[in-house]
Amino acid sequence: MSTPGIITDETGTQRTIGYVLDVSGGDGCARCRLTLDARHTNRHGAFHGGLAAVMLDNAMGAAGSLTVDDSGLHPMVTISMTTNFIASAQVGDTLTATGRVVGGGRSVKFIEGELRRDDGTLIATGSGAFKVMKKAQG
Numbered sequence: 001m002s003t004p005g006i007i008t009d010e011t012g013t014q015r016t017i018g019y020v021l022d023v024s025g026g027d028g029c030a031r032c033r034l035t036l037d038a039r040h041t042n043r044h045g046a047f048h049g050g051l052a053a054v055m056l057d058n059a060m061g062a063a064g065s066l067t068v069d070d071s072g073l074h075p076m077v078t079i080s081m082t083t084n085f086i087a088s089a090q091v092g093d094t095l096t097a098t099g100r101v102v103g104g105g106r107s108v109k110f111i112e113g114e115l116r117r118d119d120g121t122l123i124a125t126g127s128g129a130f131k132v133m134k135k136a137q138g
Contacts, residue, residue, distance in 0.1 A: 007062075007072060019055060023062050023072025030062030030072055032097040036089060047089035047123070052097075052115050056126035057081060060099035060111040064130040067101055067109060075135060079108065081128035087121055094118045097126075107132050 005024020009015050019034040032055045034040070042048045061076040068074040089095055096116055103110040113126040 005072070010073075013054065014058075017051060017054065019058065021058060021062055021072065023066055023070075028063065028066055029098050029100045030059050030066060031099075032056075032059040032062070033094065035094045036091050038091060041091060045090070047093070047095070049083075049085055049124075052085065052095075052124040053081070053083045053126070055095065055097035056083060056099070056113040056115055056124060057128070058099075059097035060113045060126060060128055061130055063099035063101055063113075064109040064111050064132065068132060075133035076109075076130045077133055079129040079131050081126060084125045085123075086125065087117075087123050089117055089121075089123050095123060099126075104129075 007021040019032050022031040036047055040047055040051055057078055062072045064076045065072050065074040097113055099111050099113040101109050102112050109130045111128055111130055115124040116122055
């Protein structure tokens with residue numbers, strides 16, 4: 001049973017990595033959550049930085065989507081994105097990436113994101129430009 005505003009198993013990437021996308025906050029932010037297991041580590045046993053970028057990209061894109069409709073599902077395309085890595089995370093940690101729109105117009109949104117451990121530790125930040133796409137007819 002799905003919960004309104006909670007998106008699971010929508011894409012192959014989401015199914016493979018195992019994150020949950022939450023667009024239910026009502027604050028214009030979107031959140032991407034993941035509890036780390038061995039699948040999410042690099043060769044040193046720490047959280048893989050590429051997955052940090054994936055989480056930020058998803059949270060920021062969904063935040064942009066919320067400016068179009070409340071579903072968080074309106075198509076967005078990442079034009080550019082910068083990720084800054086601040087700290088590490090380990091197996092067992094639960095991480096939340098939060099995206100929020102900070103500017104832009106109708107067709108391009110400027111969005112910032114933060115990835116934090118549940119204890120509040122900042123793991124990574126992101127910023128990017130996202131294009132609002134036309135919804136497919138059908």
